[in-house]
Amino acid sequence: MARKIKLAPYATDQMYRVRNRIRLEKREFLWTLRIALSRSLQTAPSQIGGTHESTNANKAGSRPFEIEVPTLEQGDASLLRALLQQYYKRKLTDAEYEELLENHIEHGLELLDKETERFSGFEYLVAIARKGLNELSANVDIADEETPEIAGYESVVSIRVGVNKENNEPHIINFNKIDEHNNNYIGVVGRPGSGKTYFMMHFLTELRKASKFQTNFIAFDYKGDLFDKTEFLRNTKAQLIQVSTEPIPINVFKTRNTYTD
Numbered sequence: 001m002a003r004k005i006k007l008a009p010y011a012t013d014q015m016y017r018v019r020n021r022i023r024l025e026k027r028e029f030l031w032t033l034r035i036a037l038s039r040s041l042q043t044a045p046s047q048i049g050g051t052h053e054s055t056n057a058n059k060a061g062s063r064p065f066e067i068e069v070p071t072l073e074q075g076d077a078s079l080l081r082a083l084l085q086q087y088y089k090r091k092l093t094d095a096e097y098e099e100l101l102e103n104h105i106e107h108g109l110e111l112l113d114k115e116t117e118r119f120s121g122f123e124y125l126v127a128i129a130r131k132g133l134n135e136l137s138a139n140v141d142i143a144d145e146e147t148p149e150i151a152g153y154e155s156v157v158s159i160r161v162g163v164n165k166e167n168n169e170p171h172i173i174n175f176n177k178i179d180e181h182n183n184n185y186i187g188v189v190g191r192p193g194s195g196k197t198y199f200m201m202h203f204l205t206e207l208r209k210a211s212k213f214q215t216n217f218i219a220f221d222y223k224g225d226l227f228d229k230t231e232f233l234r235n236t237k238a239q240l241i242q243v244s245t246e247p248i249p250i251n252v253f254k255t256r257n258t259y260t261d
Contacts, residue, residue: 003069003098005033011106012065014113021116022124029065030072035125036108037080037101041087041251043111069098086247157215159206161199175207176215197225201232208236218250 007015019025019032073080084100085092092100116124157175164171175184186203188196204217217236221227233240241248 004066005069005072005098005102005105007065007067007102007106007109009064011109014109015065018109018112018116022112029067030074033067033072033105033109036105036112038108039111040104040108041083043107045087069101072101082248083251086249086251089247091247155211157207157210159203159210161203175210201226201229205232205235213237 015029015032015036018036019027019029022032022035024031070077080101081092081097084097084104088100156177159173159175160170161173162171163169173184173186174180188199190196200219204219207215207217217238219226219238226232227240232238
């Protein structure tokens with residue numbers, strides 16, 4: 001039997017209102033539900049499961065709603081579970097995962113329903129992405145507040161990646177020089193044993209050093225090539241995480257100036 005998320009009737013009413021306000025009437029319901037999940041994950045854990053209106057059994061509503069979990073996930077089951085496990089700092093069973101999905105969606109719908117009463121449309125979604133949803137929880141007026149600037153590393157990051165065979169001159173990549181290229185994508189290809197991993201470690205090491213360790217990276221080591229490279233980990237000041245025993249400490253919704261570690 002397919003697993004399902006079952007929204008309370010009043011939460012279903014909120015879903016329809018929010019869906020109209022953020023102009024998703026022509027999109028599938030899962031768009032609105034996933035936005036609600038994201039919005040809820042921007043609040044503190046203490047606000048979930050007991051403080052929002054889903055605990056009020058007498059709250060009236062007219063249209064109950066069900067959606068199958070795989071339909072909601074859209075192939076992102078691992079990502080959604082990882083986000084919830086990071087949120088609660090523990091591994092979740094299947095039952096816990098599905099219950100928390102439901103709780104967070106209902107909580108997020110409640111927040112969205114209140115916030116979109118005066119500030120709706122795509123502008124609302126853009127404001128959320130720019131300012132960070134924790135500011136909404138603190139009742140900051142996202143319509144009037146200016147977006148804080150994120151400085152980052154402003155100097156040009158120049159990395160030597162090889163030598164030009166024609167003139168023996170070093171080949172330099174100005175990694176973040178946007179007047180040379182808007183987006184910087186790098187592909188490393190070669191036969192087994194040709195040095196792809198070695199080049200990647202060299203490049204990441206130089207990238208970290210050239211940016212004074214202000215440019216970060218995430219490397220997914222499926223084969224275990226980097227697991228025992230202590231010199232690489234030391235030179236890049238990287239943290240090794242074994243995902244089989246601990247969650248990945250990443251919040252993809254986090255923005256600067258909105259959280260205190």
